[in-house]
Amino acid sequence: MTGHVHRDDFGARLGMWLFLVTEMVLFGGLFIGYSYMRYKYPADFHHGGAELNATLGVINTIVLLTSSLTVVLAIVAIQRAEKKRALAFLGTTLALGVTFLVIKSFEWGAKFHHGLYPNSPHLATLPPGEQVFFGLYFTMTGLHGLHVIVGLGVLSVMLWWVATDRIRQDRYVHLENSGLYWHLVDVIWIFLLPLFYLAA
Amino acid sequence: MSTHAATQPSYLVDTGTRTGLRAWLTTTDHKRIALLYLYSMMVFFFVAVGIGFVMRLVQLTTFQKLVTAQTYNAMFTVHGVIMIFLFVVPGLPAVFGNFFLPILIGAKDVSFPRINLTSWYFFIAGAILAVLSLFTGGGAPDTGWTFYAPFSLKTGTNVSLAVFAAFVLGFSSMLTGINFITTIHRMRAPGMQWFRMPLMCWALYSTAWIQILATPIVAITLVLVILERFFGIGIFDPTKGGDPLLYQHLFWIYSHPAVYIMILPAMGVISEIIPTFTKRPIFGYKAIAFSSMSIAGVGSLVWAHHMFTSGMSGTALLLFSLLTMVVAVPSAIKVFNWVSTLYQGSIDFQPPLLFALTFIFLFCIGGLTGVMQGALAVNVHIHDTYFIVGHFHYVMFGGTGMAFFAALLYWFPKMFGKMYSKKAIYASWFPMFIGFNMLYFGMMILGMMGMPRRYYVHLPQFHWMHVFATVGSWFLVLGLLMFFGALLYAIFRGKKGEDNPWGGVTLEWTIPSPPPLENFEEIPTITHGPYEFGTGGKA
């Protein structure tokens, strides 16, 4: 960091929020596309949703919500200089994040198994609306999964920094910002759940 | 860093451990990053200009051409992509915004210097990808810069890579936006209240907002195009239930605001130049500041005026035509305020002012033709004809381009500490101005006559006008070469530039030319508005 600029946590958080704005608009674009198509093919979307495994979806929601909780708790812990707890919380978050991905991969795997994947011959036989539905399903959940992976990467760095005291009671804005990112990933999933799994 | 800023060398001199190229490529100094942008941008810019020039030559003959149809389609696509994504969109913010925003608000740098450098690297990465897309895969994309589905999904050319390049460039521009907003909120010098900021800052602030609110939409749209091409997820592909109109909507949701990303900083530049050379405060400071914000706001609500013939609902047609008219108002306000600022000033006529006034003239033509296109009954005729091509060259090149020139002329002494030959610049203005209007007004007439855009061969009745326009392009390029010739000469052989050659009163004129690494010896305290000549200047 160029030495002459003084540390500005407020600015750092503002910057992070602005970045989150771009993320929100990015997914916003997809949600707009989703509603456009859903408006066009209400029935097909209904059927498409019925084919998804709602239980897995809900379990994943709980997993992510909990992981979000543990991140904030980690911040509280840091604010109170309780390093051990902070590490524990962050660890849990990472574990939960991985769980999410595992479940998701099973879910996708099942779909592939039933010949439901982009460009699949089986998909081509479905009515246009369902083709679009699954197109969106794979795109949106896939992109979200990508964000989870990135989030995990960032959080593991945070874990490392907490362990090595790069993040301390008096300077933890990086942890806060990574937390913000993780929460946003969570929020996006909060929307994906009803849109795809509970639509039916 | 040294606290005795008085002994500080210019930012052009390497301090620190690294030297030469390595020092530049790893710099976090906003001024050096600005120059990195300028130089790299110039390269791409001249490539695109060259292509544009060749396109004119192609139109010299009616049927038997000097390139094949495929090449021509690739040419206007590449020309458009480079000009938009590598030149006008990043142009003014990345070069002059980076260089002067911190100085104008009395800061030592932007909020996130390293992110600033990162976004330059994204810019270069995007550029390289764009260039690669010309030679790899199925060859240069041939869809036009708008990448309309389903053609962009079906064509064999290397659309995927080109589109990915645009995606990366979008990322670069978002990071710049984030950086500027945070900088303006956090780094203003003591006493630099919002309404004491020079108008350039307001322009950059509103631009930055568009950058972060609109760019992600095109980012995701382009990602979808790539996914379609590789995995056929079929959201835009009618054979899979997708909808081409959805693509057009998503594309223009970004790409119309993008045109205001191009013009707002240009307007900011003009608002800086005019007071300096009239030696009086700008007329209606707040009106101009707010009109920038309202352009940013309303400008995001008019995108579908690019789709009037696509078969949208009547309701949408009505709404978007109406909003298009509304968005023209703030621009009008600006124009009138600029002109009134000349009134009872004490005008010191210098090259920057000449180009600023040229901007106003050309931008008005561009803008007024824009209004014509916004009127539904007229749009049906001129949509996707050369009239449109004329319109956007007037606003983008006559507008943003000329402002870019004006900014170069205005800040050149500050940036490089050298002065150019004013005579040479005046001399270059004439061919540029004449050529410009021959070329692009010619195009508009062609459009009215019914010459569609993106046409490789044109029907005989359009021929003579095409020849006329082409001749114009020769003058234009001549003028351009003289212009940059003069500036290049000045960089190497020019005589020393003073600290305040134009008698300006904004902060950049209170520091040495070229500025020292940390801009200010100690952060100034601001006590009054930006353009107060009465108080003898010194902010």
Add this chain to the structure above:
Amino acid sequence: MDWMNQAALSAQKSDAVFFYVFGLSVVFLIFITALMIYFVIRYDKKRNPVASQIDGHVGLEIVWTVVPLVLFLSIFYYGWTNYEYMSQAPRDAMAIKVTARQWSWSFEYPNGKQTKVLFAPIGKPMKVEVRSADMVHGFYVPSFRLKIDAVPSRTNTTWFQATKLGSFDIECTVICGVDHSLMLSKVIVVPEEAFKAWYFGGENAPAPSADAPAISAHPAPANQPRGQAIMAEKGCLDCHSVDGKPMVGPTLKGLFGKRQQVLVAEAVRTVTVDEAYLRRAITSPMAEVVRGYPPAMPDTPLDPKELDEIVSYLKSLK
């Protein structure tokens, strides 16, 4: 008035709005430019050494917010109402199915007749229902100020009512691939009776033409030469007339023996049309392109017999 070949009601509607906006724009442009120049001269630092420090004037700000707003809204309203007229087809309009594909147009009439050029009776409303078989295309008739995109999996409709006889260009306005600029055709506006004669005149009724008498001059379907039959079937006659009227391609009337200017590579050459030339022109149309025409002719597969028939027929067309 006839401005830039105004040939339909829609054109009049569109141009009216254009002139309104254009007028306003010219006024404002001149006003602004004149002011700039005057101020620059009048308040040059020599004439006016000290600038008066004016910050602004609320009244003026309001004026130049409201006045342009009102004008712009009037432009919107005028444009909108005229557009409504241009887009809403009247009930009694004859509906024509237009199909766009890379890179040609085809037109189908209510009675199933199909053509490559669009025949329209003068002074009658014609509704066009535009579809696309592949990419997005744009159906554009400059002289009618008529444009509507052809979007796959959608049908967009508009209408026109021609006010002038003659043939008018149809162009594709949306980039749709390498031959986008060759995706041309013609609207041929003919007198109503000529249109009727063709429309109701069964399978191989001769194409109607702008000047009514020419119709009767045509050989009646009965004693129609084999060559013409083949050409009709191969679609040649969609682009070529045999009565001296240029369509997408040049007329074939009196072609044989004529001196024809053609472009070969870069150069213009003048050739005398002999049998060899005819065969070349048909089998490899791009080799020599007639001056003043786009290289738009497809090379249609013909077996030698057909070719001979056609050539001999063309020779006979004095």
Add this chain to the structure above:
Amino acid sequence: MSENIHPIEATADHPADHPGYGTFIKVWIVLLILTGCLVGLSHVNQTYAVWGLLTLTPLKAGLVFYFFMHLKYEPPLFKIVILVTLGTLLIFFALLFSDIAFR
């Protein structure tokens, strides 16, 4: 905007009263309950599911923003930023539907 802090003065300017573990755990429980309701509704019938989607989901998101993401404890600027963003998305949405809803 009121915040006009010179970088030198700017430091970790967090309000002193940091919320404790308890607050967040409570929020978390609420979130789980809301998810439960959502699932429940979706089993009743389509219309309920949609209504649940339209009401409960934003509520959940709001909670996460407000507490987990500390919006509650941040100055107005941050809230404005979010509102502007959501507003923009909403308008994009509305204008887009002015097309398809009336085709």
